[in-house]
Amino acid sequence: MTMMDDDDALLVETIDSIVHEHLENSGLRRTYRANLPPSEIKPIDWHMLDKHKFYPLSMASTLTIRCLLYPFTVIKTRLQIQRQKTLYNGTFDAFHKILKYEGPTGLYKGFWINSIQVLSGVGYVTTYEGVRHMMTNKFHITDNSIKGMVGGACASLVGQTVIVPFDVVSQHMMVMGQFSGRNRPSKVTVPSLGITVDLTKGSGFRVSGAIIKELYKRDGITGFYRGYAASIMCFVPNSALWWLFYHLYSDTLNHLTPNWVPHLVIQIAAAPMGGVTTALLTNPLDIIRARLQVERKKLMPTVRRLWQQEHLHIFTKGLSARIIQSLSFSFFIILGYETIKRWSVKEEYRSQVHW
Numbered sequence: 209m210t211m212m213d214d215d216d217a218l219l220v221e222t223i224d225s226i227v228h229e230h231l232e233n234s235g236l237r238r239t240y241r242a243n244l245p246p247s248e249i250k251p252i253d254w255h256m257l258d259k260h261k262f263y264p265l266s267m268a269s270t271l272t273i274r275c276l277l278y279p280f281t282v283i284k285t286r287l288q289i290q291r292q293k294t295l296y297n298g299t300f301d302a303f304h305k306i307l308k309y310e311g312p313t314g315l316y317k318g319f320w321i322n323s324i325q326v327l328s329g330v331g332y333v334t335t336y337e338g339v340r341h342m343m344t345n346k347f348h349i350t351d352n353s354i355k356g357m358v359g360g361a362c363a364s365l366v367g368q369t370v371i372v373p374f375d376v377v378s379q380h381m382m383v384m385g386q387f388s389g390r391n392r393p394s395k396v397t398v399p400s401l402g403i404t405v406d407l408t409k410g411s412g413f414r415v416s417g418a419i420i421k422e423l424y425k426r427d428g429i430t431g432f433y434r435g436y437a438a439s440i441m442c443f444v445p446n447s448a449l450w451w452l453f454y455h456l457y458s459d460t461l462n463h464l465t466p467n468w469v470p471h472l473v474i475q476i477a478a479a480p481m482g483g484v485t486t487a488l489l490t491n492p493l494d495i496i497r498a499r500l501q502v503e504r505k506k507l508m509p510t511v512r513r514l515w516q517q518e519h520l521h522i523f524t525k526g527l528s529a530r531i532i533q534s535l536s537f538s539f540f541i542i543l544g545y546e547t548i549k550r551w552s553v554k555e556e557y558r559s560q561v562h563w
Contacts, residue, residue: 251352252549252561253344254337262552263330269544270329273537278322279315280533282306285379287526288498291517299529318381321374321416328370333545336363336451352459356451364447368439373432375439379498380419438500438507442493446486453482454542470563472550476543483538487530492522494530 283302286295296302306314339359343349423431457478465474499510518525553561 252546252553252557254341256554256557256561257549257552258554259552262548265548265551266333266545267326267329269548270541271323271326273540273544274323274326275319276540277533277536278319279303280529280536281322282315282317284526284529284533285498287529288495299526299532302529318378318416321381322378324374325371328367331370332363332367335366336360339363352455353452356455357448360451361444361448364444365440367447368436368443372436372439376423376432376434377416377419380423381415434500438493438497442490442497445493446490449486449489450482450538453485454478454538457481472543472546472563475546476539479538479542480535483534484531487527487534491524491527491530495522495525 283299283306286302286306287299290296296305303315336359339362340355343355343358349355420432423434427434455478458475461474461478462471496507496511496514499505499514500507505513514522550561550563
């Protein structure tokens with residue numbers, strides 16, 4: 209070994225010693241969560257929350273996130289509904305054409321009807337947290353992944369019962385007036401229902417009103433639950449898998465990261481990973497759901513026709529938009545959800561919760 213090698217080795221050893229001493233003195237010891245007792249990793253349970261704070265903050269957070277990410281929902285829906293590539297060649301092509309021909313408002317068609325779903329979020333989160341709490345206290349299940357999977361499935365079942373009617377109406381609005389131009393038209397066509405709405409005699413809410421009226425005229429109340437079974441088939445597994453993978457990734461990262469890394473950072477890193485994994489596994493189910501709700505056909509004929517038109521492309525159709533949406537949504541929803549839970553913790557539990 210040369211003198212330079214000896215100097216380099218000594219320098220590395222000295223720096224390592226200084227860093228180690230600094231970490232020890234600052235309390236940021238090289239302790240990993242895998243070596244900590246369970247009492248040191250305290251989850252925020254449902255009974256620890258002040259609901260008067262939690263519910264309003266949760267709804268405000270969800271509405272904000274939905275507003276930011278709604279354009280990806282519109283793009284994803286249009287890509288899923290189109291046959292092969294008749295209008296758009298992909299996510300970015302759809303984004304460009306919607307802005308060019310319809311303006312920024314084209315990316316928010318059906319937003320206000322869709323945003324009513326925020327109210328169903330109250331039922332979703334109450335069911336999710338309630339089921340997890342019950343599994344812990346009555347069935348003594350401690351595995352976060354199992355509790356998350358069961359809680360997510362039950363929460364989605366409750367949520368979809370409220371969401372589907374608004375989802376059906378908003379999806380008809382998402383696909384209307386494609387390439388109609390930037391200026392507000394005097395009339396707009398809803399191609400999925402074959403109706404035209406005169407906008408000179410009232411506000412834009414006439415469109416949603418006309419869609420609701422036409423759906424009820426054709427199918428009655430059942431028209432608003434068109435594709436309900438497909439929504440359950442799609443979103444219940446989607447929700448169950450999302451929470452399953454979220455907790456799996458979160459627990460894995462917990463065991464791999466030093467104790468000084470904030471727990472919130474681990475959670476917002478695990479969420480997009482879980483979202484992408486779930487999106488890849490459930491994309492065909494989401495396409496079938498969208499087709500059923502807009503084309504208003506039966507399940508098996510829709511599946512057969514979709515396979516004839518797309519073949520293996522059903523696994524990738526609209527996938528890039530869905531992954532972008534899932535990545536962004538997962539990151540922001542957990543950032544908002546876990547932050548709000550920490551803000552809403554009752555005073556007597558604050559000392560047990562760490563950021």
